[in-house]
Amino acid sequence: MEILSAEQIRAWDEYTIQHEPIASIDLMERAAASCLAWLEKQGYLDRSFSIYCGKGNNGGDGLALARMLSLLDCPVTVHILEFGNIGTEDFQGNLARLHQTPVEVRFVQGPEHFHPVPQDDILIDALLGSGLNRPLEGVTAQLVEHLNASGNEIIAIDIPSGLFVSRSAKGNTVIRASHTLSFQVYKPAFLMPENEVWVGEVHILDIGLHPGFLSQIAGEAEILDPDIIGAIFRPRQAFAHKGNFGHALLVAGSYGKMGAAVLAARACLRTGSGLLTCAIPGCGYAILQTALPEAMLVMDPDEKIHTAVPDGLDKYSVIGVGPGLGQDQRTVAFLRSLLQQSRKPVVVDADALNILASHPHLLSLLPPYSILTPHPKEFERLFGPSPDDYVRVEKAREQARKLGCIIVLKGHYSLIAMPGGKSYFNSTGNPGMAKGGSGDVLTGILTALLGQSYSPGEAALLGVYLHGLAGDLAADTHSQESMLPSDLTDHLGKAFQIIQKR
Ligand SMILES: NC(=O)C1=CN([C@@H]2O[C@H](COP(=O)(O)OP(=O)(O)OC[C@H]3O[C@@H](n4cnc5c(N)ncnc54)[C@H](O)[C@@H]3O)[C@@H](O)[C@H]2O)[C@@H](O)CC1
Numbered sequence: 001m002e003i004l005s006a007e008q009i010r011a012w013d014e015y016t017i018q019h020e021p022i023a024s025i026d027l028m029e030r031a032a033a034s035c036l037a038w039l040e041k042q043g044y045l046d047r048s049f050s051i052y053c054g055k056g057n058n059g060g061d062g063l064a065l066a067r068m069l070s071l072l073d074c075p076v077t078v079h080i081l082e083f084g085n086i087g088t089e090d091f092q093g094n095l096a097r098l099h100q101t102p103v104e105v106r107f108v109q110g111p112e113h114f115h116p117v118p119q120d121d122i123l124i125d126a127l128l129g130s131g132l133n134r135p136l137e138g139v140t141a142q143l144v145e146h147l148n149a150s151g152n153e154i155i156a157i158d159i160p161s162g163l164f165v166s167r168s169a170k171g172n173t174v175i176r177a178s179h180t181l182s183f184q185v186y187k188p189a190f191l192m193p194e195n196e197v198w199v200g201e202v203h204i205l206d207i208g209l210h211p212g213f214l215s216q217i218a219g220e221a222e223i224l225d226p227d228i229i230g231a232i233f234r235p236r237q238a239f240a241h242k243g244n245f246g247h248a249l250l251v252a253g254s255y256g257k258m259g260a261a262v263l264a265a266r267a268c269l270r271t272g273s274g275l276l277t278c279a280i281p282g283c284g285y286a287i288l289q290t291a292l293p294e295a296m297l298v299m300d301p302d303e304k305i306h307t308a309v310p311d312g313l314d315k316y317s318v319i320g321v322g323p324g325l326g327q328d329q330r331t332v333a334f335l336r337s338l339l340q341q342s343r344k345p346v347v348v349d350a351d352a353l354n355i356l357a358s359h360p361h362l363l364s365l366l367p368p369y370s371i372l373t374p375h376p377k378e379f380e381r382l383f384g385p386s387p388d389d390y391v392r393v394e395k396a397r398e399q400a401r402k403l404g405c406i407i408v409l410k411g412h413y414s415l416i417a418m419p420g421g422k423s424y425f426n427s428t429g430n431p432g433m434a435k436g437g438s439g440d441v442l443t444g445i446l447t448a449l450l451g452q453s454y455s456p457g458e459a460a461l462l463g464v465y466l467h468g469l470a471g472d473l474a475a476d477t478h479s480q481e482s483m484l485p486s487d488l489t490d491h492l493g494k495a496f497q498i499i500q501k502r
């Protein structure tokens with residue numbers, strides 16, 4: 001599913017109006033009807049509503065919804081915030097239609113018109129939508145604060161008023177919604193952690209915008225959905241042998257952190273690697289041999305850390321490096337040699353990223369199309385602080401282009417930024433994964449896929465999606481609280497089955 005800017009969404013509305021064709025006010029009717037259907041499905045129709053409208057088309061949506069609710073005998077009051085203009089044509093059209101119903105309409109010109117909010121009312125926020133072009137101020141900001149302070153449940157239409165579609169509203173006044181009902185596609189605002197408190201749960205409602213429009217635009221970002229994943233996933237051929245599925249080398253673990261190596265290695269095996277060799281320091285020998293009889297080992301001469309690059313790197317189809325590695329000076333030198341000798345894309349995570357951050361000249365050694373998997377803190381160490389989430393995402397895109405690598409910026413909606421400029425936000429995963437070790441599992445998954453016949457881009461998309469899907473399945477089994485990173489690996493089998501069936 002594409003992620004579009006306010007301008008692109010407006011252009012899509014226009015395209016639909018011309019090519020379906022449909023009158024603009026009828027498209028608004030469809031938007032309001034989709035909100036009504038959602039309210040009905042969620043069991044809200046036995047409630048009463050206060051609907052707050054601006055005078056743009058977002059307000060028009062609110063007026064149309066008010067009429068529809070009233071026709072179903074729901075108690076509704078409409079409050080229109082006066083901006084000193086007459087409102088858009090479709091706003092006016094819907095106001096005229098609303099006047100045919102018994103709905104009471106109140107006009108708000110200043111704080112003296114702020115009525116106490118009835119305790120049980122659901123508040124519908126249709127003040128401002130994707131047309132917001134400056135932070136809220138004056139009466140608008142005061143009204144939003146008044147509504148937020150009421151403690152009533154707020155449902156925002158299209159986007160919480162005060163939130164920009166594609167740039168940060170940090171520090172601004174914004175409606176605090178528990179649900180946001182938006183149309184057709186995700187907006188960037190819904191994917192940024194900093195907006196979680198404002199948008200609540202997001203529901204994307206289909207209003208039948210014309211599909212022809214999408215072939216005309218070069219979408220910069222998409223939500224990773226089952227269709228994309230279904231097109232990437234390749235089932236095994238009947239006559240396949242282990243040589244078809246790669247020989248992965250996982251470079252991980254150090255004294256006190258061998259668990260990271262075990263987690264990554266198990267995930268790598270469960271993701272179908274043909275062969276797996278783990279490069280580990282001496283202290284990990286018994287641990288790995290006992291935990292994973294399927295894995296082979298190459299031992300570092302050092303007991304505790306990585307110091308020597310294994311011989312014959314070329315025989316491995318892929319290298320994954322980082323989990324539990326430590327950052328000893330000798331390990332820094334080790335990483336330098338490993339990267340210098342690597343001729344294929346590498347999966348780089350955790351301490352390998354931290355070493356790159358403290359020795360940035362090593363970044364130039366990354367083979368093209370390597371996959372870097374920083375969480376936001378590691379990302380900051382690598383590329384510096386970002387004032388807000390939008391800037392961080394843009395920076396990740398820029399760095400992916402600059403380094404010629406794939407950057408997986410991990411989070412609730414992990415970003416996968418491709419060197420060619422395109423990026424994806426993952427749709428699977430849950431906060432039960434916010435535990436030390438989940439990232440190690442991802443490294444194992446990505447390493448396994450990159451070692452098979454998947455291109456680096458495909459491996460990154462499929463791997464991040466599978467990891468989150470396994471997390472969702474693990475949460476179903478164990479709860480978000482109780483699930484462990486190793487449970488992600490245990491649910492990979494089921495995740496593969498789901499992908500295969502689609
Ligand atoms: N055909 C369409 O275009 C459709 C549009 N829809 C609705 O239309 C909305 C977009 O409508 P509009 O483009 O009219 O945008 P808005 O309803 O967001 O209103 C924009 C107006 O508010 C003013 N404004 C911007 N920032 C302000 C601020 N901080 N304080 C006060 N005034 C401010 C702008 O100058 C402009 O006049 C969407 O969010 C969606 O709800 C839906 O009805 C679906 C169909």
Ligand SMILES: Nc1ncnc2c1ncn2[C@@H]1O[C@H](COP(=O)(O)OP(=O)(O)O)[C@@H](O)[C@H]1O
Pocket residue numbers: 350374375410411412413414428429430431432433434435436437438439440442467
């Ligand atoms: N709230 C969340 N929602 C979805 N996924 C999450 C959430 N929190 C963490 N994750 C996922 O869990 C993984 C955590 O990785 P990381 O922070 O590197 O942990 P580790 O300490 O295990 O290395 C990432 O893939 C991230 O996307």
Ligand SMILES: [K+]
Pocket residue numbers: 058125126127128129156157158159160161
């Ligand atoms: K709104």
